[in-house]
Amino acid sequence: MTMQTVSLNRSYGGTQGVYKHASRATGTDMTFSVYVPPHQDGARLPVVWYLSGLTCTHANVTEKGEFRAACAELGLIFIAPDTSPRGADVPGDANNAYDFGLGAGFYVDATQEPYARNYRMWSYVTEELPQLVADQFPIDSGRQSILGHSMGGHGALTIALRHPDRYRAASAFAPIVAPSQVPWGIKALGGYLGDDKAVWRKHDAVALIEDGARFPELLVDQGDADNFLAEQLRPELLQNACAKAGIPLTLRHQPGYDHSYYFISTFMADHLRWHAARLKG
Amino acid sequence: MTMQTVSLNRSYGGTQGVYKHASRATGTDMTFSVYVPPHQDGARLPVVWYLSGLTCTHANVTEKGEFRAACAELGLIFIAPDTSPRGADVPGDANNAYDFGLGAGFYVDATQEPYARNYRMWSYVTEELPQLVADQFPIDSGRQSILGHSMGGHGALTIALRHPDRYRAASAFAPIVAPSQVPWGIKALGGYLGDDKAVWRKHDAVALIEDGARFPELLVDQGDADNFLAEQLRPELLQNACAKAGIPLTLRHQPGYDHSYYFISTFMADHLRWHAARLKG
Numbered sequence: 398m399t400m401q402t403v404s405l406n407r408s409y410g411g412t413q414g415v416y417k418h419a420s421r422a423t424g425t426d427m428t429f430s431v432y433v434p435p436h437q438d439g440a441r442l443p444v445v446w447y448l449s450g451l452t453c454t455h456a457n458v459t460e461k462g463e464f465r466a467a468c469a470e471l472g473l474i475f476i477a478p479d480t481s482p483r484g485a486d487v488p489g490d491a492n493n494a495y496d497f498g499l500g501a502g503f504y505v506d507a508t509q510e511p512y513a514r515n516y517r518m519w520s521y522v523t524e525e526l527p528q529l530v531a532d533q534f535p536i537d538s539g540r541q542s543i544l545g546h547s548m549g550g551h552g553a554l555t556i557a558l559r560h561p562d563r564y565r566a567a568s569a570f571a572p573i574v575a576p577s578q579v580p581w582g583i584k585a586l587g588g589y590l591g592d593d594k595a596v597w598r599k600h601d602a603v604a605l606i607e608d609g610a611r612f613p614e615l616l617v618d619q620g621d622a623d624n625f626l627a628e629q630l631r632p633e634l635l636q637n638a639c640a641k642a643g644i645p646l647t648l649r650h651q652p653g654y655d656h657s658y659y660f661i662s663t664f665m666a667d668h669l670r671w672h673a674a675r676l677k678g
Numbered sequence: 679m680t681m682q683t684v685s686l687n688r689s690y691g692g693t694q695g696v697y698k699h700a701s702r703a704t705g706t707d708m709t710f711s712v713y714v715p716p717h718q719d720g721a722r723l724p725v726v727w728y729l730s731g732l733t734c735t736h737a738n739v740t741e742k743g744e745f746r747a748a749c750a751e752l753g754l755i756f757i758a759p760d761t762s763p764r765g766a767d768v769p770g771d772a773n774n775a776y777d778f779g780l781g782a783g784f785y786v787d788a789t790q791e792p793y794a795r796n797y798r799m800w801s802y803v804t805e806e807l808p809q810l811v812a813d814q815f816p817i818d819s820g821r822q823s824i825l826g827h828s829m830g831g832h833g834a835l836t837i838a839l840r841h842p843d844r845y846r847a848a849s850a851f852a853p854i855v856a857p858s859q860v861p862w863g864i865k866a867l868g869g870y871l872g873d874d875k876a877v878w879r880k881h882d883a884v885a886l887i888e889d890g891a892r893f894p895e896l897l898v899d900q901g902d903a904d905n906f907l908a909e910q911l912r913p914e915l916l917q918n919a920c921a922k923a924g925i926p927l928t929l930r931h932q933p934g935y936d937h938s939y940y941f942i943s944t945f946m947a948d949h950l951r952w953h954a955a956r957l958k959g
Contacts (some may be wrong), residue, residue: 406940407932409905413940461741465943622688651688657685659694662746 407440409469415455422521423482424514429526431534432475434468438534443676444474444530445541446564446633446671448549448556449521451581452500455478458546461668464669471673474536478522482486483516495580496520497588500568503576504552516589519600519667523556532565542672546661547625548581550617556603558610566675568616568668569625570661574635575603581629591646605627606638614645616671617666620654620664681814684709690750691716696736697809703802704763710807711736712815713756715749724821724957725755725811726950727845729803729830730835732862733781735760739827742942745950752954755817759803761829763796774916776863778869784857785833786881788870799872800881804837823847827942828906829854829862831898835883835916839891847956849897849949851902853940855916856884862910887919895901895926897952899945901935 407413411434420427436442445468448459453476458464469639481487481502489498490509502518512533527587531538541566545553559565576582577597579637586597598604626632632648639646654660680701688694692715700710717723726749728739736758739745749756761930762768762783770779771790783799812819824845825956826834833854838848857863858878867878880883898912907913935941 406936406938407944408940409944418772460939463744463747463943465940466744466747466947517722592925620688653688655687657687658741662744663688663690666747 400529409465411469413465414623420521420525422517423526425482425484425487428455429476429478430459430576433467433531433534434472436472441535441537442472442474444476444536444569445651445672446543447475448504448552449477449480450547450549452495457658461658461662462665467666467669471669473669473673476530476647478526483520487515488512497584502584502588503548503585505589509589509591510672515568525549525611532544540565540676543669544568546570551576551602555605557599557612558602558605559610566672567612568671571619571630571656572617573630575601575665577601579606579629603638606642606644610643611642616647616668618649618651618654620651622653622658623656625656681810683923690746692750699932701802701806703798703806704812706763706765706768708760710757710886711740712811713746713749714815715753717753722818723753723755725757726815726953727824728756729785729826729833730758730761731828731830732775738939741945742939742948743920745946748947748950752950755785755815757811759805759807761798768796769793777863781868784829784866784870786870788869790872793870800905817924821957823957825849825949827851828937832857832883836881836886837879838893841887842893847953848893849922852900852911853898854911855913856882858882858885860910860912883915884919885913889947893924893925897928897949899930899932901932901937901941903934906937
């Protein structure tokens with residue numbers, strides 16, 4: 398597999414790169430960013446996957462996420478994929494809405510037309526991109542973890558719950574925890590996966606837990622001034638599911654914080670320390 | 679004086695605000711950002727002024743500067759003005775170049791037409807905006823410092839050298855130190871101030887030092903992979919001037935770093951600690 402370097406910038410003693418490659422999964426070019434912290438020659442480093450929210454590309458967290466200081470200190474590689482396929486031939490939302498189609502892949506493999514051909518973000522993020530980066534960067538594939546924001550929090554939680562042996566830690570900022578029960582998720586899962594709600598359950602963190610999926614522990618930060626809290630995010634649904642399933646969930650309500658990168662960046666280092674502690678050795 | 683709140687976001691326990699006001703100095707609306715760290719009611723806090731480089735607005739450093747963690751820890755207010763007047767009636771570069779006019783005010787009061795009416799960034803940054811924010815934020819006006827990047831480094835150095843009693847610290851990332859001697863500066867100072875190079879000397883850090891201006895000490899970080907280093911920045915000119923004048927200059931050549939916010943953000947906390955140490959008490 399080959400990839401093309403879009404940009405390289407020295408940062409906190411390491412290298413922030415942006416790369417592009419022709420994706421088999423999506424049938425499009427895909428862009429992603431990788432921060433490699435300072436490290437000794439020949440070292441293999443743990444990797445943290447960050448999945449972004451609606452409307453984002455790799456660039457939002459890369460520019461605004463404030464993760465590099467902590468990654469440099471903790472020796473973590475940080476990878477940020479895009480949130481959907483993109484390109485002139487990729488169908489988007491019929492009304493160009495922000496919450497479906499471009500920038501809104503929801504980390505599923507679509508089965509519905511016209512999306513099934515390109516919208517295969519589940520395969521892209523869980524299979525194709527991990528293989529590509531394992532070839533190209535000094536990654537210790539035995540030490541991976543995952544986190545995300547909003548739609549990307551949904552992605553991180555569902556991917557972790559379905560791959561508990563691959564990811565040693567999982568956390569989220571303001572995640573969509575039960576897409577089957579909220580407007581963003583109902584639109585997206587219906588549009589990509591069709592009307593059979595039984596199929597949706599594999600892409601719904603709360604439903605996965607209800608159906609028996611387990612993860613050692615989860616960390617979630619949620620701003621209490623987040624405009625999407627009551628209608629779209631509903632962290633209490635995750636809290637209830639984790640309580641019933643016996644999954645230790647650290648759910649922190651952060652007073653005054655909204656849904657923006659000002660919130661994410663504030664708690665990014667906390668999350669990375671939590672991940673690093675679980676990626677040791 | 680009144681101002682309008684554009685946005686407020688909780689961040690690192692404080693508040694990142696963006697504000698707009700009708701500027702007398704520029705005859706336009708001007709936008710700026712202010713981060714106020716967590717503090718006790720009634721406290722007056724030291725303030726750090728950050729001047730941005732070519733093409734930037736307040737938003738670049740506000741989103742990418744990674745200053746809030748350190749400002750929250752150190753109790754610093756951080757203010758980022760725009761880099762020029764803007765608006766439908768504001769004349770820009772004749773060829774829409776990035777290095778003159780909009781986004782390129784160079785922190786001078788223009789005397790040449792058609793720029794003299796609006797391009798009064800010196801007065802704006804040194805007089806009007808300090809008065810406005812002193813009314814609106816919990817600022818200890820006796821404890822101010824200034825830093826900047828590239829064109830904004832030029833602004834920070836020249837403003838500090840001409841107001842050594844107002845600013846207790848001054849530093850810069852990759853500053854234009856001698857605009858009279860480099861293409862960016864020759865174009866800008868000529869366009870705004872006219873052909874009399876004697877007038878330029880008040881807006882040229884190296885010339886100011888040669889002409890007797892002094893500051894207790896200066897800190898400059900410069901990436902050695904900065905594309906503008908040899909032609910536009912030339913930190914050795916500042917080094918020579920400071921050496922002759924007996925101004926202690928800490929000039930750090932940072933290996934592998936370029937001219938971007940990936941460079942600035944890496945060393946932002948260092949600079950803020952340096953400022954905080956000089957803003958104590």
